[in-house]
Amino acid sequence: MPEPVQVVCPHCDTINRVPANRLTDVPRCGECRGPLFEGRPVPLSEARFRRHLSHSGIPLLVDFWASWCGPCRTMAPEFEAAARALEPRMRLAKLSTEEAPGLAAELRISGIPMLSLFAGGQEVARRAGAMPARQIVEWASRASAGA
Numbered sequence: 001m002p003e004p005v006q007v008v009c010p011h012c013d014t015i016n017r018v019p020a021n022r023l024t025d026v027p028r029c030g031e032c033r034g035p036l037f038e039g040r041p042v043p044l045s046e047a048r049f050r051r052h053l054s055h056s057g058i059p060l061l062v063d064f065w066a067s068w069c070g071p072c073r074t075m076a077p078e079f080e081a082a083a084r085a086l087e088p089r090m091r092l093a094k095l096s097t098e099e100a101p102g103l104a105a106e107l108r109i110s111g112i113p114m115l116s117l118f119a120g121g122q123e124v125a126r127r128a129g130a131m132p133a134r135q136i137v138e139w140a141s142r143a144s145a146g147a
């Protein structure tokens, strides 16, 4: 039996255990029946981020952004495209620094857009500035391989 991987539901935040070899089989949440991966970033509040951070068995790639930030808006469709390429190897999420200023300060998010990669509950890499989808995928894949 392959080791199950913990996947936090992007809809109801229930912790699911999915066999590693079934991650690509469009797994559904045992609680709400929603798909665990939809090929798009999940907008998270601070509380939801903390839950996903502490329970996610796959790396969490977070786009820290704000509505007033032009480069953030430019990168949004690129990050969406990266989600289609990186799921289900990792979970992509978006966090508004306007809605979670305390968390942004705690994590020392100084410039945005900022991409942060978390694995095993810890930040393992970060990179500031807008990037095209291909570069996001390459950077995140490399960073998570070394995590």
Ligand SMILES: [Zn+2]
Binding pocket: 009, 010, 011, 012, 013, 014, 029, 030, 031, 032, 033, 034
């Ligand atoms: Zn669910």
